[in-house]
């Protein structure tokens with residue numbers, strides 16, 4: 065059986081992050097609510113072992129996991145990279161989240177843990193071999209999770225390759241700022257003027273549509289539960305502003321701001337979760353959580369006008385996302 069190690073980090077305000085070596089997965093993130101009680105704001109399972117159970121894996125939820133080598137969809141089975149052809153894993157006519165055995169299922173190596181008086185961080189790495197899931201190049205990836213003294217969780221990915229390849233990494237944490245129930249009562253803001261038009265397989269057509277007068281307009285903060293809400297599994301093209309997204313729960317008083325150097329957020333709100341052994345046995349209702357998958361656009365290899373996801377041997381891939389927590393003043 066796989067050896068799984070878990071690590072718990074704290075910052076000076078007792079924010080707590082729990083990480084597992086399988087998928088460099090975030091198992092839990094505890095932050096204070098407006099009453100000073102610590103609540104877990106990311107969906108997690110009771111034990112690290114639950115993440116390798118068949119019951120969990122067949123749901124393909126990627127709870128808190130590192131997704132790669134290419135997060136999101138790729139429509140083509142054959143990729144031409146640096147004039148060479150590569151065949152990538154396809155299922156139901158698409159390549160999703162890095163293929164059959166993506167980074168979420170790999171055992172990551174702990175490189176370092178630093179527990180300072182105010183800030184703590186952990187760095188894990190994974191070597192994805194040339195042609196793993198069909199991708200070219202030996203890709204070495206480092207992920208660093210930092211709990212800062214400003215009450216942020218910062219996620220930094222760095223990667224290098226020995227052959228030109230494509231890379232698009234993200235973390236797949238599902239947030240619920242009440243730690244239970246639903247996110248329908250949360251308020252959401254996304255600084256995005258355009259979303260990607262997609263077909264029935266959620267593959268982008270290549271067109272960027274304006275959010276103006278559509279259900280994708282979150283430029284002004286609005287309650288998630290509104291008459292136009294049908295659930296989200298959509299790519300929001302991010303504006304240049306520093307703040308990219310913000311979500312608040314009046315009930316818990318927890319606010320989370322999202323900052324990133326990535327060009328898009330895939331916002332994903334599943335309708336329901338199957339009955340899984342959730343941490344602390346919490347119960348989730350309809351629309352239990354929301355993912356802010358900060359990343360490049362899906363299917364960029366087929367859309368030359370999308371920002372490129374190619375990485376050359378002379379470059380270092382750098383992806384930085386910060387989730388910053390505070391309490392809403394009443």
Ligand code: GLA
Nearest residue numbers: 124125126136297330332355
């Ligand atoms: C992403 C995808 C979804 C789904 C989830 C994981 O958000 O866009 O379609 O695959 O991951 O279940």
